[in-house]
Amino acid sequence: MTDIVNCDPDALSPINTDQLLHAVSDDSPIKILILYGSLRSRSFSRLLAQECARLLNYYGAEAKIYNPSQLPLPDDSGDDHPKVVELRELAQWCDGMVWCSPERHGAMTGIMKAQIDWIPLSIGAVRPTQGKTLALMQVNGGSQSFNAVNQMRILGRWMRMFTIPNQSSVAKAWLEFDDNDRMKPSAYYNRVVDVIEELVKFTLLLRNKKDMLVDRYSERVESAEALRQRLSVRS
Secondary structure, eight states: OOOOSSHHHHHHHOOOHHHSOOOOOSSSEEEEEEOOOSSSSHHHHHHHHHHHHHHHTTTTTTEEEEEEEOOTTTTTTOOSHHHHHHHHHHHHHHHHEEEEEEEEEEEEOHHHHHHHSSSSSTTTTOSSSTTOOOEEEEEEESSSSOOHHHHHHHHHHHHOOOOEEEEETTTGGGGGGGGOBBBOOOHHHHHHHHHHHHHHHHHHHHHHHHHHHOOHHEEEEHHHHHHHHHHHOOO
């Protein structure tokens, strides 16, 4: 066996391949939180979010759409603001998320970013986003672009989420929805279905394994050292 001389023996452990490779039986619906990034009365990111919720329900998932109206700017209110509390509770409730933003000035909207900024990397001992899945979508007023989804992909990685490979960008979104606010059949709609289908598959595969997948040696080193210090104080 290779001598791992620089590792902490109290933190280094072999990977449990049996636990990693074998599915855990769980018939409960997966839970998906959907965030959208516009407060317009006819918000195409909200309409797309609603289409996502319908598809998620079809695939047996439980979907909830967060309404960002009245959410304060980050740091312009306390954590006890009702809209902040609601958002954080939903972030802890879900197994995965869909983020859907318009592209404004070549970027995601401030409304979208504010929602993400209000979700912390940790709340006490709980990390509300770590190990959860994420799907990304954007709507465009003009030609197709991927600026917003590319930015959100960076944020998803920063939030320690498993961001699925597929993504959706709907060009000229105002042409893609009918008078009943339903998305018309098109290649854009087909891609939306692709993304949601992929999100459901990844979430089902990962939700009972995420704690193992994000269990890190560096963090176990810190825990082992803290335990040794406590024991030395007691002795």
